[in-house]
Amino acid sequence: MKIKRVEKLLPKNFKRRFGVTKKTYQLLVKIVKNKKLGRKLKLTVEEQVMVTLQYFRE
Numbered sequence: 001m002k003i004k005r006v007e008k009l010l011p012k013n014f015k016r017r018f019g020v021t022k023k024t025y026q027l028l029v030k031i032v033k034n035k036k037l038g039r040k041l042k043l044t045v046e047e048q049v050m051v052t053l054q055y056f057r058e
Helices: 003-008 011-018 022-034 045-057
Strands: none
Touching: 003 045, 011 022, 011 045, 022 045
16 A cells, blocks of 8 residues: 555544554654664655554554
């Protein structure tokens, strides 16, 4: 799912899809962005968090 579509999801659907609220998702993105990473990333931080949450949800 693309980031633009994720941002448009209703709060109820967002929580059903990822298992966390949008506020928690934004907090996770903020925490990960503060980490220093060694190499160039192929996915954005938002996509990384989204994929990880989907994986844990399944």
